[in-house]
Amino acid sequence: MGHVSGSESKPETNSQQARDWDDLATVDPLWAVLSADEKRNGGWRLDEFFATGEAEVERILATAEELGRPARRVQALDFGCGVGRLTRALAKNFVEAVGVDISGSMVEQARRLNASAENAAFEVADEPPGGPFDLVVSNLVLQHLPNHAFARVYIKRLIAAADREGLVVFQLPTHLPLARRIQPRRRAYAALRKLGITPQRLHAGGLHPVRMLALPESDVRATVEQAEATIAHTEDTGDAGLRYYVHHRSP
Secondary structure: OOOOOOOOOOOOHHHHHHHHHOOOHHHHHHHHOOOOHHHHHOOHHHHHHHHHHHHHHHHHHHHHHOOOOOOOOOOEEEOOOOOOOOHHHHHOOOOEEEEEEHHHHHHHHHHHHOOOOOOEEEEEOOOOOOOOOEEEEEOOOOOOHHHHHHHHHHHHHHHHOEEEEEEEEEEEEOOOOHHHHHHHHHHHHHHHHHHOOHHHHHHHHOOOOOOOOOOOOOHHHHHHHHOEEEEEEEEEEEHHHHEEEEEEOOO
């Protein structure tokens, strides 16, 4: 989901990740974005699905208000936007909201589903645009990167995309139970997909290509420190781990 230089490893190509998420966009895009077990196989109603984005953005902005950031509500970025669950809600609170995703199929659906939101734009990209954005949000995204090094790189890139008086909000699990670390369903999906079995059949069989990682809070704090930024607030999101509210250091 991005380009990493130097000695950092790159075990998975961007094109492979894009194919995985294109597969999910084809068979069950709403579940791929918000993977509640009971909503698998088309269980989400559109209004119910987008209402979760409204509620989540409302909570984020309420906390942001307490922190006194961002200074303006002009441009917001939803990185890893999927079909625009949060982008649509951000567009109601900012002059412009931009949703970015690595999957072209997800972006196509986002444009279709949010056609009425004229101030919401969607782009295919594997890293954050240059900005600067007043608010940068990345939810249920960094946990799907190939490894910890990538996660650290993308935390820094999200911070770099924010305005000096802006706010960055992202979420990451701090640990994973053993079954989620081993990820047998993802490994089986990858092997069978190479044999030519369709995403529809694999999804119907309970398999998926979604990888998961966790990053301890101490690692996140060290990464934010390296980016010359400050963690202003954290909140527990349950199974999804911690949500971090980050801004640039005051001069």
